[in-house]
Amino acid sequence: xxxxxxxxxxxxxxxxxxxxxxxxxxxxxxxxxxxxxxxxxxxxxxxxxxxxxxxxxxxxxxxxxxxxxxxxxxxxxxxxxxxxxxxxxxxxxxxxxxxxxxxxxxxxxxxxxxxxxxxxxxxxxxxxxxxxxxxxxxxxxxxxxxxxxxxxxxxxxxxxxxxxxxxxxxxxxxxxxxxxxxxxxxxxxxxxxxxxxxxxxxxxxxxxxxxxxxxxxxxxxxxxxxxxxxxxxxxxxxxxxxxxxxxxxxxxxxxxxxxxxxxxxxxxxxxxxxxxxxxxxxxxxxxxxxxxxxxxxxxxxxxxxxxxxxxxxxxxxxxxxxxxxxxxxxxxxxxxxxxxxx
Numbered sequence: 001x002x003x004x005x006x007x008x009x010x011x012x013x014x015x016x017x018x019x020x021x022x023x024x025x026x027x028x029x030x031x032x033x034x035x036x037x038x039x040x041x042x043x044x045x046x047x048x049x050x051x052x053x054x055x056x057x058x059x060x061x062x063x064x065x066x067x068x069x070x071x072x073x074x075x076x077x078x079x080x081x082x083x084x085x086x087x088x089x090x091x092x093x094x095x096x097x098x099x100x101x102x103x104x105x106x107x108x109x110x111x112x113x114x115x116x117x118x119x120x121x122x123x124x125x126x127x128x129x130x131x132x133x134x135x136x137x138x139x140x141x142x143x144x145x146x147x148x149x150x151x152x153x154x155x156x157x158x159x160x161x162x163x164x165x166x167x168x169x170x171x172x173x174x175x176x177x178x179x180x181x182x183x184x185x186x187x188x189x190x191x192x193x194x195x196x197x198x199x200x201x202x203x204x205x206x207x208x209x210x211x212x213x214x215x216x217x218x219x220x221x222x223x224x225x226x227x228x229x230x231x232x233x234x235x236x237x238x239x240x241x242x243x244x245x246x247x248x249x250x251x252x253x254x255x256x257x258x259x260x261x262x263x264x265x266x267x268x269x270x271x272x273x274x275x276x277x278x279x280x281x282x283x284x285x286x287x288x289x290x291x292x293x294x295x296x297x298x299x300x301x302x303x304x305x306x307x308x309x310x311x312x313x314x315x316x317x318x319x320x321x322x323x324x325x326x327x328x329x330x331x332x333x334x335x336x337x338x339x340x341x342x
């Protein structure tokens with residue numbers, strides 16, 4: 001089968017996850033494409049790459065260049081307007097990453113009725129965000145986790161205890177920093193550290209150019225340095241896997257609009273227990289009380305974070321269960337589920 005994936009976002013290719021940080025959706029495309037190719041399909045990805053290339057059996061083609069001469073199926077990533085890019089192809093999938101209620105906007109309703117795509121969701125939480133006005137075929141494909149997070153090596157937290165945070169700075173990070181400085185660090189000890197992986201904050205910290213929307217959280221992070229809060233630039237999958245193995249807990253406030261929580265899936269697969277709120281797709285990634293804690297309020301979040309930073313036996317049990325329960329969703333399985341929809 002000739003399968004084309006089209007994504008109008010940023011330049012990247014199949015090697016990018018091994019050399020640079022990528023957003024969850026871009027990493028998903030870079031992982032699904034070779035998995036489909038391994039299943040015998042002819043796969044092409046059209047995106048903002050500057051120069052065409054062939055990687056792991058997948059053709060990567062610039063968005064403004066010639067399109068594949070033959071295509072049986074088009075997978076449109078995130079944007080309904082991409083459905084118009086291949087007008088002569090009958091079979092189309094719309095692979096969503098955000099809440100699906102946007103499809104009820106009039107301009108997208110027209111596109112949906114014109115192309116009648118199969119709508120692909122990332123999980124049950126995502127699936128429940130849409131009440132369509134008419135029948136469309138739908139499917140759920142949980143994204144896979146890349147192999148860098150599926151190796152058998154156990155987590156080996158460094159001492160003194162280290163927590164990590166990977167959330168968007170605008171998604172509850174200020175509150176978490178206050179919680180760390182005013183509560184957690186006082187119970188765990190001044191040697192504990194909180195490591196924030198954020199491209200935006202890292203760039204602001206090193207360039208001095210702070211966007212207005214980041215100013216409040218940036219100022220708070222700067223003041224929190226004396227309490228062991230450190231900002232890092234996100235890295236490749238290998239680099240992030242090492243960082244996760246050296247941590248004791250993943251603090252993840254979560255947000256209602258997150259439909260997958262990709263870094264949370266990765267830390268769970270690698271065996272890093274998490275503390276999160278039961279919002280968005282967090283409850284699909286974390287098994288409460290077994291692979292981490294889903295807590296309703298700030299005080300509870302502080303208590304269980306302290307517990308995981310100081311109680312190694314509990315942490316080890318949760319780490320073992322996380323590795324056992326979360327690593328079954330590989331990209332090979334996700335590719336097979338996409339294939340079944342076709």
